[in-house]
Amino acid sequence: MLAGAAAADVDMVKPKAKGGKPEVVFAVGLPEQGFFDWVDEFVEKNPGYTELSDRMIIEWASKSGVWKPKAGPAGSNDKPQAQYGIAGLDDGSVRKVLKAISPALQRNFVVPELKGNLLSADRQELLQRFSSQDFQRKAVVVMGEPSKDYKARVHSLLLAEKQAKADVEKKKKAQEEERNRLLELRKRKAEEAKKAKEVAQKKKAGEEVEEAKEEEETKAEAGEDAKMEEAAAPVELTDEEKKQFYRKSTTKDLGEQVLAKSYASFSVPSKAEGFDEVTFAWQPEAACTSLLQAWVLEKKLTSRAEDLTPGxxxxxxxxxxxxxxxxxxxxxxxxxDPAKRKAAQAKKLADAKKKLEEEKKKLIEAGDEDGAKALDAQAEQEAKxxxxxxxxxxxxxxxxxxxxxxxxxxxxxxxxxxxxxxxxxxxxxxxxxxxxxxxxxxxxxxxxxxxxxxxxxxxxxxxxxxxxxxxxxxxxxxxxxxxxxxxxxxxxxxxxxxxxxxxxxxxxxxxxxxxxxxxxxxxxxxxxxxxxxxxxxxxxxxxxxxxxxxxxxxxxxxxxxxxxxxxxxxxxxxxxxxxxxxxxxxxxxxxxxxxxxxxxxxxxxxxxxxxxxxxxxxxxxxxx
Incomplete structure (x- = not known):
């Protein structure tokens, strides 16, 4: 175990704690709005904090030499699924162990549970794991327009991604040009060999052969020798890219079904829930609350109610x-159908006659013969x-x-x-x-x-x-x-x-x-x-x-x-x-x-x- 490692093999970092207690930070943000980039930035600026998340487990496994699937982890950024083929990793055993032992360690933690930190009930469960006696519990809300430092970081990452793509394209183009050059060279050598063979045959037959005059430069040689590699134009962000606050990821921050079942209950944390401190990194509390309400309403208007069931x-x-x-x-x-119509009409008349007889019988038994006659007259009129x-x-x-x-x-x-x-x-x-x-x-x-x-x-x-x-x-x-x-x-x-x-x-x-x-x-x-x-x-x-x-x-x-x-x-x-x-x-x-x-x-x-x-x-x- 790590606790049994030699002092020379580890770097001991004491947590900077408030009031003598380590700190646990609960990051709260919206999907597809720079949440995980902010977490990465926070960990870089605060190396004494350990991230507790599923994506970090996958990173730890990769650094430990565990084979990583070529396709990359499935699922979402919040809950990636690497499918290593190792029971302890695939069934969530590592996650359970970390959940059990992390509250017992005197360390600073950051918990980037995207969905969990947006739900009040899940926040309560997380707070119970880290008691107020042992930890300083802090919620950091990152919603709305980011800070200047964060924007600069995002633009630098976008530029790096763009440069990487440009380098790949440049390498691909160079390889294609090299393939074409070698193909042209083989073709030229084949033609030269063919001409040399023809000249040899003519000489053997005693025919006069006119020696071809060597040109100062052949077309191919002149083109290759004179060709100089042009300096690549510097990669820059466009005006549209400079307006971006958040990076787009190929993997969703939250799965569609998970989001559809939970977004209606998203809320901003408050001290009343048990936090020692609630800070708003980008926008004030009122702005974040309004932003979240507008975001939830927009989702309601554009998303399906996946868990709806007929009443x-x-x-x-x-x-x-x-x-x-x-x-x-x-x-x-x-x-x-004439036959069925006639049968239905006969049945209707029979039912009416039976009902009439029953009513007449009641009137006669009651001594009202005039009423019975009136019913007969009425039935005769209705039969027409x-x-x-x-x-x-x-x-x-x-x-x-x-x-x-x-x-x-x-x-x-x-x-x-x-x-x-x-x-x-x-x-x-x-x-x-x-x-x-x-x-x-x-x-x-x-x-x-x-x-x-x-x-x-x-x-x-x-x-x-x-x-x-x-x-x-x-x-x-x-x-x-x-x-x-x-x-x-x-x-x-x-x-x-x-x-x-x-x-x-x-x-x-x-x-x-x-x-x-x-x-x-x-x-x-x-x-x-x-x-x-x-x-x-x-x-x-x-x-x-x-x-x-x-x-x-x-x-x-x-x-x-x-x-x-x-x-x-x-x-x-x-x-x-x-x-x-x-x-x-x-x-x-x-x-x-x-x-x-x-x-x-x-x-x-x-x-x-x-x-x-x-x-x-x-x-x-x-x-x-």
Whole structure:
């Protein structure tokens, strides 16, 4: 051990302690803002201080002759991972030993724990290791614009790095020139040997050979002899480089996930936490506090909440939505099939008759025969077919979206694109409200387009695909669902246009109103109103059954020459001509769609489930 070394083999340095006690310095700074350069400068100026950090363990190991991986340590500057292949180093045993014995040594220490020193809870833990009875505990905050000495140091390091790069390039260029020179020399000697051989052959054959006149200088020799190495221009920092306060490192100071989970709790240390002294090396305390608050707020606006988890209210609403959507899809399928529609209508009448008989029985038993007759008259009136102007109906006044009064659901004319827009409307509405509730951070009420795919996958367990909507930009997509989701004026956050407690049926009404508006525009000749959504490929058929032939084409008709495209349940190729609707069973059973749910017995189909067409092409709305 070091304590057993001979006096001639060590340099004994007594710590300069305040009040007879050694000092432990806790450096506090922000990531990527010169923290570790300041620590290096501090250790250089104060050689009596020993740095306690993971990066110093790696440096000690290298100086001790331990093999160092060529790729260098992974991880971050705060927590590098060298992966030496030595259990004691790789599993953190050395770190644990140092943590245990360092408080027992009468030495000055500097503890550059970047993340730990920014968190109040971690600072408390570190302070407990170094008791106030044995150590003078000091926190040094390095935030904001650095001092002149630090700037000069950074500029000198930047200049040294730039000079090193220039030297490497110069050496590389010299080596390349030397290779070219040797190649040219070999080429010239080969030509000379060839000419000498030709001359020898001519002499042997008795031919006269005219001796070539030697030039004073050959081109190659003249070029090489006259070439003088030019003096390299001095390396200097540019004006832009001189404005830099911090050096950029190829390795992050903190890992992205570590930073994302901890930055919201960063704070400036104070004496109330147990420090004997808190100093601010670069900027005053007020400036450092304001700087840290602004930095944290900026991170909140630009970083993802990695540890966010969907709450119970989201899971409950999501399960309810899946069941409702599956019921609506089933209801549309029944309405489109004449046989199923007739059976559903018969069941409705049977249920109404049964209910009427039960009410009449109660009235007769109560002696109210007149009331029973009145019920018969009322039932007879309600049994008459209702005349409803569906085309001019105000969708927002509909009470039962599954039955307008004549058995037709409000979503009877929905095609593939309508179901996708309906699902997307509600999903983004639910996501935005759930994000705000689950995160519970007033500084971060929402998120932007940049992180939409991340949160969409976290909540719904599926990928976000903007391309399926056939729009060039995200703004064009938002225009399709602007009645439920928008982007704020600063184009920073997504915004839910509907209140959190908005009924599910309201989103269906918004989708139907949007469909009707597009249809009117299409009828007026506006081709831009047509929707062309891409479809996911249907799952492979079981048992090796042959696929249903598809018809090429999209937009109007889509059948091409020959046989027309087959009729589809949702989103096949439809003609804009006036012709009776001939329903056919859907080419794909919606019950085969994968389920995506957070719980509940019902499960429900996924939001994009069911109704895939065997016919190719995009849907075209042509209801008249």
């Amino acid at each position: 119970e209210s989201f899971k409950e609403a999501w399960t309810k939505w899946q069941k409702t959507l599956a019921e609506w899809r089933r209801r549309q399928t029944e309405y489109k 077919p209702m005349e409803i102007d569906v085309e001019n109906l105000d969708v927002f006044t509909v009470e039962d979206v599954t039955d307008l009064g004549n058995g037709e659901p409000l979503f009877a004319e929905f095609l593939y694109e309508d179901w996708i827009l309906l699902s997307t409307r509600y999903e983004l509405h639910l996501l935005l409200h759930s994000f705000k509730k689950d995160l519970n951070d007033t500084d971060r009420p929402s998120f932007g387009e940049k992180h939409l795919a991340f949160y969409y996958n976290k909540y719904f367990k599926k990928n976000w695909n903007l391309q399926q909507f056939g729009t060039k930009t995200f703004e064009d997509f938002i225009e399709l669902i602007k009645d439920s989701t928008s982007v704020d004026a600063a184009k920073t956050f997504l915004k839910a246009e509907q209140a959190e407690d908005t009924p599910i049926e309201s989103f269906l009404k918004l989708t139907e109103d949007h469909r009707r508006d597009r249809q009117r525009r299409v009828d007026a000749g506006d081709e831009t109103a047509q929707l062309k959504f891409s479809r996911p490929a249907p799952p492979p058929r079981q048992g090796g059954a042959p696929a249903v032939p598809t018809a090429k084409g999209s937009g109007k008709g889509g059948g091409g020459k020959g046989a027309p495209a087959p009729a589809t349940g949702y989103g096949g190729s439809y003609s804009s001509q006036k012709r009776p609707y001939s329903p056919a069973p859907s080419a794909y059973d919606s019950s085969r769609q994968p389920r995506t749910t957070y719980g509940g017995k019902g499960g429900g189909a996924s939001s994009y489930g069911g109704g895939y067409s065997a016919g190719g092409g995009s849907s075209y709305y042509s209801r008249r």
